[in-house]
Amino acid sequence: MSTVADYVSRIEGTCGAGSDVIVVFKFDKKDEAVANILKKATLKNTIAGIIMELTYKDTSFRVYKTGKAIFRGIESKPKLMDLLAELLL
Amino acid sequence: MHRGVHALSLEATDLYEKSREHIAKFINTKNPSEVIFVRGTTEAINLVAYAWGLNNLAKGDEVLVSLMEHHSNIVPWEITAKQKGFTIKYANVHDDGTLDYEDFENKISKNTKLVGLSHVSNVTGTINDVKRITEAAHDQGALMLVDGAQSVPHMTVDVQKIDADFLAFSGHKMLGPTGIGVLYGRKEILEGMSPYEGGGEMIKDVSYNKSKGHCDLTWNELPYKFEAGTPNIAGAVGLSAAVSYLEEIGLDNVLSHEKELTEYATNRITECKKVTVYGTTDLSKKCGIIPFGVKGLSSHDVALFCDNFGIALRSGYHCAQPLHQIFKLESSARASFYLYNTKEEVDRFIEVLREFDQI
Numbered sequence: 001m002s003t004v005a006d007y008v009s010r011i012e013g014t015c016g017a018g019s020d021v022i023v024v025f026k027f028d029k030k031d032e033a034v035a036n037i038l039k040k041a042t043l044k045n046t047i048a049g050i051i052m053e054l055t056y057k058d059t060s061f062r063v064y065k066t067g068k069a070i071f072r073g074i075e076s077k078p079k080l081m082d083l084l085a086e087l088l089l
Numbered sequence: 090m091h092r093g094v095h096a097l098s099l100e101a102t103d104l105y106e107k108s109r110e111h112i113a114k115f116i117n118t119k120n121p122s123e124v125i126f127v128r129g130t131t132e133a134i135n136l137v138a139y140a141w142g143l144n145n146l147a148k149g150d151e152v153l154v155s156l157m158e159h160h161s162n163i164v165p166w167e168i169t170a171k172q173k174g175f176t177i178k179y180a181n182v183h184d185d186g187t188l189d190y191e192d193f194e195n196k197i198s199k200n201t202k203l204v205g206l207s208h209v210s211n212v213t214g215t216i217n218d219v220k221r222i223t224e225a226a227h228d229q230g231a232l233m234l235v236d237g238a239q240s241v242p243h244m245t246v247d248v249q250k251i252d253a254d255f256l257a258f259s260g261h262k263m264l265g266p267t268g269i270g271v272l273y274g275r276k277e278i279l280e281g282m283s284p285y286e287g288g289g290e291m292i293k294d295v296s297y298n299k300s301k302g303h304c305d306l307t308w309n310e311l312p313y314k315f316e317a318g319t320p321n322i323a324g325a326v327g328l329s330a331a332v333s334y335l336e337e338i339g340l341d342n343v344l345s346h347e348k349e350l351t352e353y354a355t356n357r358i359t360e361c362k363k364v365t366v367y368g369t370t371d372l373s374k375k376c377g378i379i380p381f382g383v384k385g386l387s388s389h390d391v392a393l394f395c396d397n398f399g400i401a402l403r404s405g406y407h408c409a410q411p412l413h414q415i416f417k418l419e420s421s422a423r424a425s426f427y428l429y430n431t432k433e434e435v436d437r438f439i440e441v442l443r444e445f446d447q448i
Contacts, residue, residue, distance in 0.1 A: 014389050014404070014405050014420075015405035015406040015408070015410075015420065016387070016388060016389070016404070016405045016406055016413075016419050016420030017413075017419035017420065020387055020389050022389065022393070047394070047444075047445075047447070047448050048394070048444040048445075048447060050394055050397050050444075051390065051393075051394060062390060064393050064394070064397065065397065066393070066396060066397050068393055070387070070389055070390060070393065072387070
């Protein structure tokens with residue numbers, strides 16, 4: 001059975017007032033990760049075919065074709081992990 | 090190194106000390122022993138804050154820095170201020186990111202014991218007239234610490250001309266390896282300072298005093314007093330090689346190339362409707378850094394987008410949160426140019442930024 005760790009390489013907090021969190025997917029699983037997310041989240045907009053603006057439940061986030069995602073305003077790491085589990089698995 | 094007598098040890102010592110002499114000449118110190126190898130600018134400033142600050146600052150004393158400083162020239166002073174009770178004052182920065190010289194000079198007083206200032210802002214590229222501030226500091230008997238992390242790699246920096254008491258810079262910003270940097274310190278000041286770390290190399294004599302039940306210590310001479318433990322030999326030699334490369338090209342050529350690219354990029358970036366450039370665009374006051382934002386996107390979005398095209402941008406606070414507070418920004422993206430960048434790369438960068446016009 002797959003886990004979030006099968007898809008995620010690193011989770012990085014960024015500096016800046018917004019406290020964005022960048023999720024970096026594993027290189028060999030990034031296409032699968034993006035495809036899984038697109039099945040569950042709602043695509044709101046695509047920027048230059050590279051940035052996908054998505055929403056899932058009450059959370060807005062952006063996914064990049066390069067295998068990264070930015071989440072903003074996530075309250076805690078456990079909440080992010082729960083969200084990722086719902087989106088990826 | 091310094092301690093072994095076999096051939097490899099002597100060779101390593103020779104290479105390490107030749108690197109020191111080379112770097113001393115590069116920044117024009119009076120004596121190679123004024124060059125202390127450290128891990129980078131951050132460690133260099135911490136060394137001054139702890140080895141000089143803890144022994145020379147007390148309640149009633151003041152340290153003056155600017156609001157455009159990198160955190161590495163703020164945090165060590167805030168930490169040591171809490172220990173010693175001295176006051177830190179911050180000089181203002183204008184809305185365009187340039188230094189408010191008048192405010193800076195007005196805040197230097199007889200109580201000021203040390204003044205710290207970036208030679209070049211790591212966020213805006215603004216070049217500060219450190220000689221002017223040094224004169225004002227010295228007039229009041231204060232020492233001057235120059236953060237040269239963003240200037241030494243890009244322009245000729247002569248410690249005797251700027252008359253700084255301390256100059257800090259990093260190898261990795263000037264084509265050298267990571268984990269190596271330099272603290273220049275005026276010899277007479279370094280001689281009066283206590284060591285920063287204890288261990289091998291920095292000590293001349295550790296003599297157990299049986300009657301007192303402890304060891305009597307005699308510090309090593311400069312610069313070894315500040316280089317405890319086995320040093321980063323490969324880093325120092327690598328930094329010297331990087332300096333040789335920069336000298337061969339000529340730092341005046343490096344600076345003029347960067348200015349040309351910055352001017353070109355600053356002009357062309359106006360074609361990008363969603364892009365706002367922060368800070369001054371007056372090229373006589375700055376070097377090869379363009380901080381900017383894209384309407385509707387965070388700086389991290391911008392950096393990730395550009396990464397898709399192989400363009401590496403820094404995003405966030407750039408370890409300079411107070412300056413972002415002045416700009417009223419949550420964060421910024423930063424394009425920076427060096428000797429290896431080309432006009433064609435600027436064109437590509439602008440082309441990528443113009444993609445945001447479609448949003």
